[in-house]
Amino acid sequence: MRVELTRRYSFAASHRLHSLQLSDEENLRIYGKCNNPYGHGHNYFIEVTLSGPVEPSTGMIADLGELDQFVAREVIEPFDHTYLNKDVPAFRERVPTTENLCIEIFDRLKAFPGARLVRIRLEETGRNSFEYTGQSDRSLR
Amino acid sequence: MVYLTRKIEFSAAHLYHNPAFSPEENRRIFGKCNNPNGHGHNYVLEVTVGGETDPATGMVIDLNELKQIMEDEVMRRMDHRFLNYEVPELAGQIPTCENIAAVIWRLLEPKIHHGKLARVRLWENPELYVDCYGEDGAR
Numbered sequence: 001m002r003v004e005l006t007r008r009y010s011f012a013a014s015h016r017l018h019s020l021q022l023s024d025e026e027n028l029r030i031y032g033k034c035n036n037p038y039g040h041g042h043n044y045f046i047e048v049t050l051s052g053p054v055e056p057s058t059g060m061i062a063d064l065g066e067l068d069q070f071v072a073r074e075v076i077e078p079f080d081h082t083y084l085n086k087d088v089p090a091f092r093e094r095v096p097t098t099e100n101l102c103i104e105i106f107d108r109l110k111a112f113p114g115a116r117l118v119r120i121r122l123e124e125t126g127r128n129s130f131e132y133t134g135q136s137d138r139s140l141r
Numbered sequence: 142m143v144y145l146t147r148k149i150e151f152s153a154a155h156l157y158h159n160p161a162f163s164p165e166e167n168r169r170i171f172g173k174c175n176n177p178n179g180h181g182h183n184y185v186l187e188v189t190v191g192g193e194t195d196p197a198t199g200m201v202i203d204l205n206e207l208k209q210i211m212e213d214e215v216m217r218r219m220d221h222r223f224l225n226y227e228v229p230e231l232a233g234q235i236p237t238c239e240n241i242a243a244v245i246w247r248l249l250e251p252k253i254h255h256g257k258l259a260r261v262r263l264w265e266n267p268e269l270y271v272d273c274y275g276e277d278g279a280r
Binding site: 007059065 | 162243277
């Protein structure tokens with residue numbers, strides 16, 4: 001029986017979409033409002049999906065308390081109430097689009113020892129969401 | 142292939158307790174869910190059926206048929222019940238979201254004759270859900 005478990009978390013952060021590989025005019029044209037030099041923020045919602053056998057003695061794929069602690073340590077604490085471009089080293093040179101954020105979160109959580117990480121779904125707003133399953137061509141980043 | 146999803150809500154009580162564990166282990170592993178008097182949730186169940194659209198009706202499965210199956214197999218068994226004591230399909234299992242979703246899959250799968258059961262998604266609360274894809278598990 002293939003069973004997957006999904007847990008939702010949230011954090012609030014600000015960012016600015018500005019690529020060092022583009023001119024100021026191109027950045028403004030491509031990113032529009034999101035290129036505002038002072039940044040802006042979102043309430044992000046993360047869905048973390050795990051897969052694995054259901055342990056018969058507990059009825060669980062993974063201990064939710066362990067997952068909560070792992071996600072808090074690896075993602076929520078370093079990202080919540082930060083300016084992603086400056087406060088998270090991974091985004092000092094990489095544009096903190098929600099695509100890149102989704103990949104970064106997947107890479108941070110894939111080491112979770114309790115079960116296999118199969119998907120990260122990240123909502124930037126109620127209208128935008130992104131999913132990453134760890135299978136894209138990393139050379140494209 | 143087209144996928145159709147129907148959603149229902151049911152309310153039920155449960156508790157997590159494994160008689161093979163000591164009382165201390167039960168409390169450590171299951172935390173608040175080990176309260177011997179139980180506690181409850183409003184579960185939200187999303188049932189997804191996949192199949193080809195019948196050209197004569199434009200449907201994968203008649204929604205009333207699916208509604209009746211979900212009513213008979215899930216609502217009548219689980220709604221306003223204490224899952225540990227009143228649902229024989231869960232006897233001997235910890236009624237976690239994982240196990241309940243698998244039980245619901247086994248109840249629904251043989252009853253769906255138009256299209257094929259593709260996914261059972263069970264929300265325990267707005268922060269936690271489980272997806273079950275059956276034995277084959279292909280997606």
